[in-house]
Amino acid sequence: MSAGDDAFERALEQALDDLRAGEEKPIESYLRLVPEEDRPQLSRMLADVFLARGPGAASGETESEAYKRALAVVDEVLSSRGTAGILPGSLKAMRNARGIEPDAVVAKLAADFEVEGEEGRRALARNYHRLETGALLGSKLSRRLLGSLARVFDVDVADVLAAARPAEKGPTLRSVPAMGRSGGDRAEPPSRSGERLPDPEVELVERLFHGGPDA
Amino acid sequence: MAKFDPIEERAIEMLDDLRLEAVRAETVVHDDARFEFVLWTLCLRGVPVIERVCRSRGRARGLGEEEIELATEDAAARMLLRLSRPEPQPQIHALAAEIGAACVDRAWPQQPKPPRLSGRAPRVRLIEGLDEAIEIGQVRPNDWETS
Numbered sequence: 001m002s003a004g005d006d007a008f009e010r011a012l013e014q015a016l017d018d019l020r021a022g023e024e025k026p027i028e029s030y031l032r033l034v035p036e037e038d039r040p041q042l043s044r045m046l047a048d049v050f051l052a053r054g055p056g057a058a059s060g061e062t063e064s065e066a067y068k069r070a071l072a073v074v075d076e077v078l079s080s081r082g083t084a085g086i087l088p089g090s091l092k093a094m095r096n097a098r099g100i101e102p103d104a105v106v107a108k109l110a111a112d113f114e115v116e117g118e119e120g121r122r123a124l125a126r127n128y129h130r131l132e133t134g135a136l137l138g139s140k141l142s143r144r145l146l147g148s149l150a151r152v153f154d155v156d157v158a159d160v161l162a163a164a165r166p167a168e169k170g171p172t173l174r175s176v177p178a179m180g181r182s183g184g185d186r187a188e189p190p191s192r193s194g195e196r197l198p199d200p201e202v203e204l205v206e207r208l209f210h211g212g213p214d215a
Numbered sequence: 216m217a218k219f220d221p222i223e224e225r226a227i228e229m230l231d232d233l234r235l236e237a238v239r240a241e242t243v244v245h246d247d248a249r250f251e252f253v254l255w256t257l258c259l260r261g262v263p264v265i266e267r268v269c270r271s272r273g274r275a276r277g278l279g280e281e282e283i284e285l286a287t288e289d290a291a292a293r294m295l296l297r298l299s300r301p302e303p304q305p306q307i308h309a310l311a312a313e314i315g316a317a318c319v320d321r322a323w324p325q326q327p328k329p330p331r332l333s334g335r336a337p338r339v340r341l342i343e344g345l346d347e348a349i350e351i352g353q354v355r356p357n358d359w360e361t362s
Contacts, residue, residue, distance in 0.1 A: 064270075066269065066283055067262060067263065070262045070266060070287045070288055071258070073291045074258040074262065077295050078251050078255060078295070086295055089292075090292045090296050093291070098285070098321075154321065155296060156296075156297075159293070159296035159297050159300060162296070162299040162300040163296045163299045165246075
């Protein structure tokens with residue numbers, strides 16, 4: 001065995017001993033123990049060892065309040081995964097962490113879609129609340145809405161689109177009372193003259209939240 | 216979160232970061248039932264990095280403890296969003312560090328700071344025998360009217 005091989009063995013053994021004792025040093029400190037021509041090989045071996053080991057325990061910080069709160073967020077978001085994926089839980093968590101009131105989100109959405117009327121804003125508030133509470137279908141949310149939410153929360157729109165993908169076995173939506181259906185071949189009843197037309201802004205909001213990706 | 220065979224859970228936990236990321240990318244596309252557990256395991260590795268980055272960077276920016284904790288929560292939620300994407304993601308430590316830094320660097324509302332008194336300590340020297348010198352008239356105390 002050459003002197004270089006000997007140094008190589010000793011450096012590797014020392015790294016493994018340190019790793020077992022939880023006292024590993026930066027890779028460079030082991031590389032310095034071997035001749036220069038052996039460093040690439042030792043570097044690769046140590047990288048494999050450290051990678052297989054996974055992340056080391058952080059020195060006492062893993063029990064900090066911030067760590068616990070962050071893990072609680074992860075747990076809550078994953079537990080709430082449902083028909084709109086993890087989007088509802090994530091939106092709520094980000095909003096809480098940034099101290100944003102739901103009204104502020106609704107106001108920004110209203111500005112984005114130029115919803116100015118009282119009825120329209122109320123529809124926005126109602127639907128946003130239903131989105132955050134996981135009562136909507138992710139597959140029915142429009143891309144325009146998700147893009148706007150991405151801007152409001154300053155995140156990548158691709159993140160929001162991916163997060164809204166429904167969980168296959170998520171909780172099912174509550175059933176609604178069945179509506180009477182026409183036979184299909186009957187003539188439409190004549191419109192009554194005093195009938196109230198739906199508010200166009202409410203219609204827009206409904207399309208954004210329930211009309212599907214292209215709405 | 217869905218429960219699985221403990222052996223399968225253990226097998227997922229033992230995967231190194233690269234393999235775990237590969238499993239994530241696969242399970243997210245096929246909506247595999249293990250997806251949530253894979254995500255949880257990745258987050259367990261990413262959150263300590265987020266916490267360290269937010270703490271060190273937050274302190275450097277002058278954020279308080281509560282703000283650092285909020286930034287950590289925000290980053291955890293954002294990491295979950297990112298890990299929902301079907302395309303391959305960077306190694307979890309790098310991703311967590313990037314998101315943690317972004318959450319600290321965002322605009323924080325200016326908080327009114329309480330007025331601070333001067334931190335400079337008064338410079339005083341003890342002169343031995345001064346009291347006696349004043350008593351015998353050798354030195355006179357400062358008089359604001361004459362000096």
